[in-house]
Amino acid sequence: MRALGADRAAIHNPLTCCGGEAGWVCGTGCLNEQPEVARMIGTVDSKIEAEDSRRWALEALFNTPIRHLMAGKLYGKDLAHATG
Numbered sequence: 175m176r177a178l179g180a181d182r183a184a185i186h187n188p189l190t191c192c193g194g195e196a197g198w199v200c201g202t203g204c205l206n207e208q209p210e211v212a213r214m215i216g217t218v219d220s221k222i223e224a225e226d227s228r229r230w231a232l233e234a235l236f237n238t239p240i241r242h243l244m245a246g247k248l249y250g251k252d253l254a255h256a257t258g
Contacts, residue, residue: 242248 239248239253243250243253
């Protein structure tokens with residue numbers, strides 16, 4: 175990439191790089207970076223889905239005993255025996 179001025183280096187910006195701002199020399203940087211960016215986004219999406227599943231499971235584990243207690247299906251004395 176070439177410098178925009180003496181004090182500022184050019185920054186690769188996909189919004190302006192390919193034909194947007196005069197003086198940008200894009201080359202194949204845009205196309206070369208796309209697979210890596212797509213892979214990173216896929217990894218982040220997978221991690222978000224895993225955390226959502228984990229959160230759902232933990233909420234279910236927490237809420238089920240509370241619902242049973244409030245419905246009278248489970249008593250406090252039963253919890254004391256179950257935990258120790």
